[in-house]
Amino acid sequence: METALQLTIDCADPRVMVAFWTQALGYVPESAPDGHATWRAYWEGMGVPAEELPVGVGEEPESIVDPSGRGPRVWFQQVPEPKAGKNPVHLDLKVGGGRGVPMDLRIRRVDDTVERLTGAGATVLRALDELETYYGVVMQDPEGNEFCVA
Secondary structure (H helix, E strand, O other): OOOOOEEEEEEOOHHHHHHHHHHHHOOEEOOOOOOOOOHHHHHHHOOOOHHHOOOOOOOOOOEEEOOOOOOOEEEEEEOOOOOOOOOOOOEEEOOOOOOOOOHHHHHHHHHHHHHHHHHOOOEEEEEEOOOOOOOEEEEEOOOOOEEEEO
16 A cells, blocks of 8 residues: 655644745645635535634645655644644755765755745754764744754
């Protein structure tokens, strides 16, 4: 049996998260299926009662997909409670190229990505530069979820 992977991230504002993570991952917002104008129209067409669809949910994309089809779908699930504490799972954006790439080039790639994502709303928490063979930066997305750029 084949298993498809979807990454679900709880959040307060899916629109903010879609905007940020499309830039971070090179993904695109996922269009509603079957020619529906919005996901809300799709769900209503499937018979989901309006009272089960909170106001505003599904009007704009709440999920993103890899345009190449290789990566998992990412769904930003709106939840009422705020983030509490350190997230037990985080994403690593591997942009440096690994050990086969000279350290100065890896650092430049990581720093360029950090600068781009800071401009998109991320925050730098700390650099991981204590090891001679590794370089990375721990960051937070606009809602405080940690991720690494390495």
